Amino acid sequence: MRLRLLPLSDRPLRVAVVGSGPAGFYAAGALLASDPPAEVDMLERLPTPWGLVRLGVAPDHPKLKEVSRAFEKIAARPGFRFFGNVELGRDARQADLAELYDGVVYAVGAQTDRRLGIPGEDLPGSWSATELVAWYNGHPDYQHLEFDLSVERVAVVGAGNVALDVLRMLALTREELASTDATDASIEAIAGSDLEELVMLARRGPAQAAFTTPELKEMGELAGADILVDLAELELDPVSEARLEGDTNARRNLEVLREFAAREPAGSPRSVRLRFCVSPVAILGDGRVEAVEVVRNRLVDERAVPTDERETIGCGLVFRSVGYHGVPLPDIPFDEDTGTMPNDGGRVLDEAGEPIPGLYCAGWIKRGPTGVIGTNKKDATETVELLLEDARTGKLPRSDAPADALVDLLVERGARPVIYAGWEAIDALERSRGEPLGRPRVKLCSWDELLAAATES
Ligand SMILES: Cc1cc2nc3c(=O)[nH]c(=O)nc-3n(C[C@H](O)[C@H](O)[C@H](O)COP(=O)(O)OP(=O)(O)OC[C@H]3O[C@@H](n4cnc5c(N)ncnc54)[C@H](O)[C@@H]3O)c2cc1C
Structure with a gap:
C-alpha cells in the first residue's frame, strides 16, 4: 500500500496508539x-485497558486507581476505538501500522525488571517484585506463580515506592485486604501465611531513598505490623545532611524515619524492618533461598561504596525491586542500556539519530520507568504536540488505507480483538461480583474468563 502526503484538512489524522x-x-x-480531532485506534495486548493502573498500583490504594475514570471519559470521545487482545509483534507489526495509520505512538511501558547480577539470583524463592505485583493484582499471565509464603522472613531489595508496596501488601491483615481488589488467591495466601518479618534492603542511606513521604508514613499505620528502624542507620554523612537542605522529600522522609526509630514495638504479629546502606552480594541456599548475604556500604558523594563488613540475613524469599526495564519490539529501534526507544521528545530516532517519520513513543518506554501516573500526561502531550507539528509541516506520511483496514488485518491474522464494549462487559461483571462484598471489583484473572466475559457482551 502506498503512503502519500495529504493536506491535513482532507480527513482526520488517523493514529494508532499501542x-x-x-x-x-x-x-x-x-x-x-x-x-x-484525530481518530485513535488503541491496541493493547491484554483484554483489559489501563496498564499498571489496573495491574501495578497496589490494591489497597483504590483512590489512585480512580484515575481510570478520566481514561473512561477519553474512551467515550468520538473517534476512539479499543482493540484489546492484540499484541504488537504477534498480531501486527510496525510495518502494518505504518501502512494503516498516519502515525503510531508506542506507549508499551516497561514490561520486565532489572536484575541484581549476583550469585543465587535464580534460586527458587528469588523473585522480581514485578512478578508478585502482577500476581496479587490479577494479571492473567502471572496467576500460575506459587510464592511460598510459609517462610518467616522475606527480604525486599530496593528503596522505592514499589518496594514499599511489596512490603506493605505482604504485611496487610485479612481485614485490610478484604476490601481491596487483590485476587482472592493472593488475599488467602498473604493473610494465611507464616510471615513474621519483612526486611527492606536499601543500597544507599535514608536521604537517598527514592520512596516518597506519604507512602513511607503509611508503613507506620499498618494494623498488624510494627515498623522497625535502627536509629544508627539514620546517621547522615555531611553530603547527605546537605542534601536535606534542598530536597523536601528527603527531609520529610528523615523526619518520619526518626519517628519510626523512636517507636516502641507494639508486639504485632508481623514487623517491617527498614535497613539502609546494605547491598545483597549473594543469595544463599541449598536448592532454594535460605539467606541473603549483604555487604554494608558507606557513602562517598552519595554513591554506595562497599566496606568489608558482611552480614547474612536468614530469609526464605527475596523480592528484587530495583527497577523496571523496557523490552524491544520487532523492527523498532531500542536502547538496551536504558530500556527505552531512542527518541527526541517522543519522536523515535533511527540509528543515525534522525526521526523516523510517523513513529512516536510516550510514557515509560520513552523516558524509562520513573514518575507517577500524572507524569505521563505531560510526557504524552509533548509527544502528541510533536506529532501534530509534523502533520502540520507535512512531515507525517499519510496512509490511504480505509479506516477499517485494521479490522480486516486482524481477522486475516486470526486475532480475536476485544473491543471497548467487550472490556465494558468485563468491567461490569467484575464490579457486580465485588459490590455485595464491599470491594471495588473481583477481578477475572484468567485469559479464558476474560475472553469469555468480553464475548458475552
Ligand atoms: C508496582 C507499581 C506500582 C505503582 N504505583 C503507583 C502509584 O501508586 N501511584 C502512581 O502515581 N504511580 C504508580 N506507579 C507508576 C505508574 O504505574 C506508571 O507511571 C505508569 O503506569 C506508566 O505508564 P505507561 O503507560 O508508560 O506504562 P504501563 O502502565 O505499563 O502501560 C503499558 C501498556 O502497554 C501494553 N503493552 C505492552 N506491550 C505491548 C505490545 N507488544 N502490544 C500491545 N500492548 C502492549 C501493556 O499491556 C500495558 O497495558 C506504579 C508502578 C508500578 C510498577
Whole structure:
C-alpha cells in the first residue's frame, strides 16, 4: 500500500496508539482533543485497558486507581476505538501500522525488571517484585506463580515506592485486604501465611531513598505490623545532611524515619524492618533461598561504596525491586542500556539519530520507568504536540488505507480483538461480583474468563 502526503484538512489524522496504560490514554486524549480531532485506534495486548493502573498500583490504594475514570471519559470521545487482545509483534507489526495509520505512538511501558547480577539470583524463592505485583493484582499471565509464603522472613531489595508496596501488601491483615481488589488467591495466601518479618534492603542511606513521604508514613499505620528502624542507620554523612537542605522529600522522609526509630514495638504479629546502606552480594541456599548475604556500604558523594563488613540475613524469599526495564519490539529501534526507544521528545530516532517519520513513543518506554501516573500526561502531550507539528509541516506520511483496514488485518491474522464494549462487559461483571462484598471489583484473572466475559457482551 502506498503512503502519500495529504493536506491535513482532507480527513482526520488517523493514529494508532499501542498500549493502554496512562501514557497511551493521555496520548489518545491529546489526539482526540486536537483541532481538528484525530481518530485513535488503541491496541493493547491484554483484554483489559489501563496498564499498571489496573495491574501495578497496589490494591489497597483504590483512590489512585480512580484515575481510570478520566481514561473512561477519553474512551467515550468520538473517534476512539479499543482493540484489546492484540499484541504488537504477534498480531501486527510496525510495518502494518505504518501502512494503516498516519502515525503510531508506542506507549508499551516497561514490561520486565532489572536484575541484581549476583550469585543465587535464580534460586527458587528469588523473585522480581514485578512478578508478585502482577500476581496479587490479577494479571492473567502471572496467576500460575506459587510464592511460598510459609517462610518467616522475606527480604525486599530496593528503596522505592514499589518496594514499599511489596512490603506493605505482604504485611496487610485479612481485614485490610478484604476490601481491596487483590485476587482472592493472593488475599488467602498473604493473610494465611507464616510471615513474621519483612526486611527492606536499601543500597544507599535514608536521604537517598527514592520512596516518597506519604507512602513511607503509611508503613507506620499498618494494623498488624510494627515498623522497625535502627536509629544508627539514620546517621547522615555531611553530603547527605546537605542534601536535606534542598530536597523536601528527603527531609520529610528523615523526619518520619526518626519517628519510626523512636517507636516502641507494639508486639504485632508481623514487623517491617527498614535497613539502609546494605547491598545483597549473594543469595544463599541449598536448592532454594535460605539467606541473603549483604555487604554494608558507606557513602562517598552519595554513591554506595562497599566496606568489608558482611552480614547474612536468614530469609526464605527475596523480592528484587530495583527497577523496571523496557523490552524491544520487532523492527523498532531500542536502547538496551536504558530500556527505552531512542527518541527526541517522543519522536523515535533511527540509528543515525534522525526521526523516523510517523513513529512516536510516550510514557515509560520513552523516558524509562520513573514518575507517577500524572507524569505521563505531560510526557504524552509533548509527544502528541510533536506529532501534530509534523502533520502540520507535512512531515507525517499519510496512509490511504480505509479506516477499517485494521479490522480486516486482524481477522486475516486470526486475532480475536476485544473491543471497548467487550472490556465494558468485563468491567461490569467484575464490579457486580465485588459490590455485595464491599470491594471495588473481583477481578477475572484468567485469559479464558476474560475472553469469555468480553464475548458475552
Ligand atoms: C508496582 C507499581 C506500582 C505503582 N504505583 C503507583 C502509584 O501508586 N501511584 C502512581 O502515581 N504511580 C504508580 N506507579 C507508576 C505508574 O504505574 C506508571 O507511571 C505508569 O503506569 C506508566 O505508564 P505507561 O503507560 O508508560 O506504562 P504501563 O502502565 O505499563 O502501560 C503499558 C501498556 O502497554 C501494553 N503493552 C505492552 N506491550 C505491548 C505490545 N507488544 N502490544 C500491545 N500492548 C502492549 C501493556 O499491556 C500495558 O497495558 C506504579 C508502578 C508500578 C510498577
